[in-house]
Amino acid sequence: MSVSSDKCDKWDKSYDETISLRGFRFTKQRRHVYDALMARRDHPTAVEVFLRTKKEMPSISLATVYNCLETLTECGLVRHVNHDRAPSRYCPNLEEHGHFFCDDCGAVFDVPLRKREKAGQWELPTGTVVTNHEVALRGLCAACAKKQV
Amino acid sequence: MSVSSDKCDKWDKSYDETISLRGFRFTKQRRHVYDALMARRDHPTAVEVFLRTKKEMPSISLATVYNCLETLTECGLVRHVNHDRAPSRYCPNLEEHGHFFCDDCGAVFDVPLRKREKAGQWELPTGTVVTNHEVALRGLCAACAKKQV
DNA sequence: CTAGGTGCAAAAGGTTTGCGGTTAA
DNA sequence: TTAACCGCAAACCTTTTGCACCTAG
Numbered sequence: 001m002s003v004s005s006d007k008c009d010k011w012d013k014s015y016d017e018t019i020s021l022r023g024f025r026f027t028k029q030r031r032h033v034y035d036a037l038m039a040r041r042d043h044p045t046a047v048e049v050f051l052r053t054k055k056e057m058p059s060i061s062l063a064t065v066y067n068c069l070e071t072l073t074e075c076g077l078v079r080h081v082n083h084d085r086a087p088s089r090y091c092p093n094l095e096e097h098g099h100f101f102c103d104d105c106g107a108v109f110d111v112p113l114r115k116r117e118k119a120g121q122w123e124l125p126t127g128t129v130v131t132n133h134e135v136a137l138r139g140l141c142a143a144c145a146k147k148q149v
Numbered sequence: 150m151s152v153s154s155d156k157c158d159k160w161d162k163s164y165d166e167t168i169s170l171r172g173f174r175f176t177k178q179r180r181h182v183y184d185a186l187m188a189r190r191d192h193p194t195a196v197e198v199f200l201r202t203k204k205e206m207p208s209i210s211l212a213t214v215y216n217c218l219e220t221l222t223e224c225g226l227v228r229h230v231n232h233d234r235a236p237s238r239y240c241p242n243l244e245e246h247g248h249f250f251c252d253d254c255g256a257v258f259d260v261p262l263r264k265r266e267k268a269g270q271w272e273l274p275t276g277t278v279v280t281n282h283e284v285a286l287r288g289l290c291a292a293c294a295k296k297q298v
Numbered sequence: 299c300t301a302g303g304t305g306c307a308a309a310a311g312g313t314t315t316g317c318g319g320t321t322a323a
Numbered sequence: 324t325t326a327a328c329c330g331c332a333a334a335c336c337t338t339t340t341g342c343a344c345c346t347a348g
Binding site: 025026045046062063067070085087 | 311313314322
């Protein structure tokens with residue numbers, strides 16, 4: 001199977017380069033995992049990514065999907081999204097953003113952060129260095145809120 | 150062992166009542182678990198709570214600590230604090246607040262939220278209901294940041 | 299007295315790892 | 324060619340559960 005004959009056509013050269021630059025190989029498995037993530041930005045779990053990837057590449061294993069997700073995360077192409085102790089979800093949106101979790105249907109949405117949330121000078125001890133911050137919102141999505149009535 | 154002869158003296162009547170009101174029993178195990186949490190507000194994991202509680206009550210089991218933490222959480226006396234896939238930590242601070250996680254030493258601090266973070270009207274689809282929000286900051290605590298130099 | 303809680307051990311569930319064979323560069 | 328990667332299965336680790344006994348109310 002050549003690269004140009006499969007779904008990987010849509011890969012942007014820069015992703016290839018991003019992976020190579022980090023000293024990782026650009027394998028079919030990694031491409032398919034990344035494609036699965038880009039195709040539907042609905043924050044799938046590793047198992048969901050596995051099932052979707054399996055359709056294109058039936059031989060792939062769950063362990064490989066986990067490994068690929070790990071590698072892509074290390075490359076900065078993908079972000080881990082954790083909520084409580086639920087299975088990790090994965091997100092290819094690299095913009096700084098928060099997440100909304102629907103308590104009813106389990107949907108996960110990206111939430112844009114405005115300047116003030118990004119900037120946030122927190123009340124922290126002098127000398128503390130903040131490198132990253134995450135915002136998680138919970139509640140009911142519009143559809144579920146409507147049903148509740 | 151009577152209640153008044155052990156460390157449970159410091160229990161505020163209201164905790165007792167809070168538990169009773171929910172239809173739960175006020176057991177020694179639950180008291181000791183809660184005490185362990187109140188004694189050092191350093192966001193221990195369940196295993197750490199277990200080890201601390203075991204000193205006062207050697208017969209307690211880890212499963213019971215998990216059960217007690219669960220019950221106390223249901224009563225609203227304790228909050229779960231999750232970060233990535235690391236073991237859950239527990240926190241008796243009921244004020245609305247965020248958490249700072251030191252990447253180097255693993256320390257966890259409470260971070261007060263100011264009005265604007267609390268208020269935050271997020272850019273969400275119309276009809277979305279937000280019931281809860283969490284802020285997690287990562288970086289280096291003052292001590293670790295100093296060492297890095 | 300008795301429903302609910304505890305302790306134990308075993309199971310569950312997500313994720314990681316060791317290893318022999320495979321493949322991108 | 325060869326170091327990195329894959330697939331498989333087994334291990335890991337945190338958390339939950341089933342069950343017999345115990346205890347707070």
